[in-house]
Amino acid sequence: MFADNYYYREYQRLLVELHALIAAGRNQSSEARQLRQFMERAEADLVEEEVVRLNALSADLSMTHDREIPDSDVVARVPAHEVPRLIESAYKSGKWEDILELLRVGASHLWRADQVAYVRSRAYEGLGELAPAVAFMDEAVRRVPNNANYRALALRLLWQSKRYQQAYSRARDYLADANTKPRLVLMSGGIVAQRTMQIPEPADLNTVANVAVPRMQQALPLETSPSLIFAGLVSLGLLAVQVDDMIAASNAFRDALGVDTISDEQVTSSWTLNRELELVRSGKAKTAEERSNARQLAEFLQSSPVAVTA
Amino acid sequence: MYEDAGKPRIGDDTCELGVRFAGHRINVDVIVDASGNVVMDGGGMSVFPSIVPADLKRIPKRLIPLRFANRIPGAIGDDDMKIWTMGAGPFVSEPVSATLTLNVTGRSHGLICPAHAMSLTDLQTELARTQPDWAVEEP
Numbered sequence: 306m307f308a309d310n311y312y313y314r315e316y317q318r319l320l321v322e323l324h325a326l327i328a329a330g331r332n333q334s335s336e337a338r339q340l341r342q343f344m345e346r347a348e349a350d351l352v353e354e355e356v357v358r359l360n361a362l363s364a365d366l367s368m369t370h371d372r373e374i375p376d377s378d379v380v381a382r383v384p385a386h387e388v389p390r391l392i393e394s395a396y397k398s399g400k401w402e403d404i405l406e407l408l409r410v411g412a413s414h415l416w417r418a419d420q421v422a423y424v425r426s427r428a429y430e431g432l433g434e435l436a437p438a439v440a441f442m443d444e445a446v447r448r449v450p451n452n453a454n455y456r457a458l459a460l461r462l463l464w465q466s467k468r469y470q471q472a473y474s475r476a477r478d479y480l481a482d483a484n485t486k487p488r489l490v491l492m493s494g495g496i497v498a499q500r501t502m503q504i505p506e507p508a509d510l511n512t513v514a515n516v517a518v519p520r521m522q523q524a525l526p527l528e529t530s531p532s533l534i535f536a537g538l539v540s541l542g543l544l545a546v547q548v549d550d551m552i553a554a555s556n557a558f559r560d561a562l563g564v565d566t567i568s569d570e571q572v573t574s575s576w577t578l579n580r581e582l583e584l585v586r587s588g589k590a591k592t593a594e595e596r597s598n599a600r601q602l603a604e605f606l607q608s609s610p611v612a613v614t615a
Numbered sequence: 616m617y618e619d620a621g622k623p624r625i626g627d628d629t630c631e632l633g634v635r636f637a638g639h640r641i642n643v644d645v646i647v648d649a650s651g652n653v654v655m656d657g658g659g660m661s662v663f664p665s666i667v668p669a670d671l672k673r674i675p676k677r678l679i680p681l682r683f684a685n686r687i688p689g690a691i692g693d694d695d696m697k698i699w700t701m702g703a704g705p706f707v708s709e710p711v712s713a714t715l716t717l718n719v720t721g722r723s724h725g726l727i728c729p730a731h732a733m734s735l736t737d738l739q740t741e742l743a744r745t746q747p748d749w750a751v752e753e754p
Contacts, residue, residue: 323677323691332681333694341677341693342629342641348675349642353721356675363676363689372684377668409688 312350314436316359319344320366321440328370362437364409365425368418369444375411383407389415396424401431419448423455426462435466453486460492464499464607470507473500477513480520487524491537494521495606498540501547502596502603514547522553535564535571539578539602546590546599554590558582574605616749618697625743630678630696632746633739634660644726647735657718659728660742664706666698666754673723686754700752701745714741 323340331337348356367373383391388410395403405428412421426441442459449455456479463472476493479485485493494517501510521541528534542557558581566572581602584595616623616630623632627639634644644661646654663678664670671679671687679690679698702711706725710716714737716730729738 320691327681327691332691338693344675344677345629346641353673353723357672360672360674360676360689363691365689367684367689367691372681374685374688376688378672 310351310355312347313355313359314434316344316347316351316355317362317434317436319347320359320363321436324363324366324369324440361405361409365405366437366440368422369440369447373411376406376409379406379409380411383410385410388412392424399431401428404428417448419445419452419455422448426458430462435462438462439466439468453489457489457492460489460496464496469500469503472496473507473513476500477509477516480513480516487527488533490520490524491528491533491540493517494524494544495536495540498543498547499603499606501543502600511548514544517544518548518550518553531565531567532571535561535567536606538564539574540606542581542585543599543603546585546595549590551585551588551590554585555582558585570605574602577601577605616697616699617695618751622746623697623699623749625746627739630693632660632749633742634658634735636735645728645735645738651734651736652732653729653735653738655729655732657720657726657728659718659726659738662717662725662727663723664725666700666752670723671754673721683754697751698753699749701748701750712741712745715745 319340323337323344326332326334326337326340351359361376364373364376388407392404392407392415395401395407404424408421408425416424422441422444426438426445429435429441430438439459439462442455442462445455446452446459460472460475460479463475473496476496479489479493480497497510497513497517500507501514507513518541521537521544525534525537525541528537538557538561542554542561545551545554545557558578562575562578562582564571577598580598581595584590584592584598589595616632618624625632627633627635629635629641635642636645636647637643645658646656648654663674676687676689676691678692678696679687680692680694680696681690682694684690706717706719708717708719708725710730711727712730714730714733715727717725718728719725727742729741733741
């Protein structure tokens with residue numbers, strides 16, 4: 306896979322940054338010039354096939370500053386009326402490269418721009434290329450700012466791509482905003498809960514966790530998806546431990562154990578969850594044993610579902 | 616390359632008419648030996664065959680000025696740069712003058728190198744002497 310080459314990934318990251326500067330009207334800035342120089346350095350370790358592919362990514366990213374144009378090669382090869390059927394078929398079979406290429410015919414007559422950005426994000430994620438996946442989900446958010454699903458997915462992608470501090474900062478802002486939709490509150494709480502397992506802790510972690518606990522308690526009754534309720538309760542329990550609210554922690558872990566079983570992860574994490582409840586109830590919260598157990602629970606949260614699926 | 620009075624700017628920095636050597640902060644185009652001569656290892660100034668779409672697909676898009684993004688998908692280059700062309704012959708490894716030769720390194724990339732042993736100063740002079748032969752050719 307292309308993403309296995311460190312320089313390929315580095316170039317992708319630089320490309321995403323450069324397009325962001327261009328979108329901000331800073332194409333001629335010193336930062337943009339410096340990024341191009343770093344790109345030249347990375348090019349020395351790329352093969353031609355990789356350059357071609359990165360050029361195609363650059364063309365895709367042009368949508369973030371409204372400069373995207375169709376790829377004449379794809380337009381010449383693929384009849385326009387076939388595109389919807391081909392994309393649907395490629396989507397069903399997870400042929401991410403094909404989807405990306407088909408979208409280069411200019412898909413504005415098929416989908417709204419936010420949907421094109423969303424599909425591109427899913428495709429790059431499917432290819433394991435997270436820097437563009439985040440960029441396109443952020444583009445979907447930019448196009449439709451009040452879509453909480455896009456925001457939740459962008460948050461998850463940021464975390465998956467190990468940009469922990471950025472994910473944490475966004476989650477903190479969502480939790481502080483009274484207008485944030487319940488699902489995004491739960492997702493944000495999950496990010497903060499996972500952050501409690503990392504060292505060093507952010508200086509404001511306890512403050513943020515103290516905000517998160519009541520917000521999650523308010524959001525959970527509004528959620529209908531059992532898998533999201535389960536993940537939300539586990540997150541709430543971990544956050545309550547963080548702020549030394551052992552009653553809230555016990556309640557959350559107990560309630561999580563009572564949620565209808567709907568996923569493999571839920572079953573496989575139940576032993577760890579039981580153990581966590583037992584440790585909290587017996588006054589062993591924040592001991593080395595409990596922290597080790599809590600880390601395993603937090604790992605479960607990483608694979609927990611988000612609001613929308615493909 | 617950047618422009619200077621209607622022609623490519625002569626220099627030893629990125630996107631200038633010349634080569635970069637040891638000490639450049641980003642890249643090195645040629646290696647110079649202890650006696651000041653350019654090592655004849657095929658290194659030189661990067662060039663591309665043409666601006667037809669098939670070649671443009673293979674040229675890093677940072678080299679195509681952003682102002683062409685409405686014609687060339689993904690262009691993200693510095694708008695102070697221009698695209699220049701020299702000569703009309705085939706893009707093959709062969710001499711381009713008595714002192715310079717083209718070394719084709721890939722389908723869409725080549726290097727203008729010294730045709731025989733010469734000092735770094737002489738190579739820069741020879742490259743600079745091609746300045747009148749370059750013309751802007753933009754898509």
